[in-house]
Amino acid sequence: MNKNHRPMSGFVLVLGLLLCLPWATGLAQTPSGKPTAYSEKGADSCLQCHNETSKFPVLPIFKTKHAQPADQRTPFAGLQCEGCHGPYSEHPNMLKFGPGSKLTAEKKNQICLQCHESDNRMGWKGGPHENSDVACADCHRVHVDRDPVLTVADQPEVCFNCHKKQRADSYKASVHPIRYDKMACSECHNTHGSLTTGVLVKPTLNETCYTCHAEKRGPFLWEHAPVAEDCSLCHRPHGSNHPALLVKRPPLLCQQCHSTGHASIPHTGAGLPGGSPSEFLLAKGCLNCHSQVHGSNHPSGVKLMR
Template identity: 45%
Template structure:
């Protein structure tokens, strides 16, 4: 009897606190569960629920690109670039994605590029923010097509067409009689220029114009025993890098180009204009018809003991 009384007193003492503890735990768990459910709903968007793969939605070609293989065929791939886009996912869908890259809901160019730079701000893209294309308010999507299975700007034969969209004067030069083989795909714009920006002039890959030219034309580098001063200074003094109507990308044909500097050399100091070609005398068939390079063939420099006049 005494034991029963003690048990009853213990229950009366501890049971209310035990029930209160259970109630608090149950309530807390319910609140946490509710918060988790709300959080999950607010942070997940079902992009593929609406953007289904059909012929009318070619954006799904992204699954065949390196970008589409990072997270696999999932909503996370879309969110990685476009942001959560929670409002866009609601019904009715009259709100733009958090970040849009298309014409319907245009985003600011720097916001678009910032998404790409989260992963690509390294290597050749390191100087993008100080580059001329960024200064002109272009974004990565101005040249690249992320959703295409093959990005045209990465194809050598197609790359120049992307650049020519803006650089019309260069496009015209590429069709001149003497030009780098850009249209043939043997040379591309990025062989000389870094479109993502560089500290060098004209966004060249190398520090100077000459260093860029010498990366292919190493035989013109020297050093030579007898140097032609313009060669050591800059190739563009005599040459037009994108194209010319004159042979070898020259700015003018000889002797007119040469006489811009050599007005009083070892020949009579007469500026020739090409008139009366057959009757000028003074060896016109060599000087005008075949120009100075007929004799001064080592125009870039010579190592011959008798090559002071760049003839050997």
């Protein structure tokens, strides 16, 4: 009986060790390999208390890319919870990320950047969010199965928490379809940082617009100078109460630059008693005749009329 049992239990023991080995060695070591006050059992020890009943819902993290022990790069292949929150020996004063945290943004970000420095985070250092002490965890949620800032529908709310002006703009009459969940801020902005003012995704403002409005790039036989120069001379990106996101309505829009010639002189003598406005100023005004405001490819489109 005993003789039969021994090899069997030996096998179970070895199997058990083999299964535990990557687990155990990964846990009680820092990246430098020194033994520490990290807990031997990793997440299991935390989950005794931080379970379904705990105030802060930790468990959804197991549905995310961070909780993939098979992927050597993830926290769950190493120190697990403590990879972000620091050693259990510090409990309950562990590294805290959410509301009420006493850590500086820089300290919190160092933890994430240990692993994320080399990703597409080139512009982070010196970018506007880093400069203003915004933390990764101000935008990212790691204890949810879908991080809201990574979805088109939920991202704007995250940004609006801090960017109130853009929230107000998003309710204006003419907008990019952000509040209809069809577009995210990150389609124009690289929020981690980029070399342009306004951290745009492309090297210039116009290049950013052309990614979706390619037909405005031309080349045109008859170019309208301000279009090639800067779309924002006439358009606001986030919202306007004028049609087509315009900064002003025509004719005022056009008269900012075209103050001479037929364009800006209202009829006074002719027309209705009391002086009617010029036909140039009626309705869409200038656009009634100069309809090709972005440029024309018609042989006789020099005045942008066809």
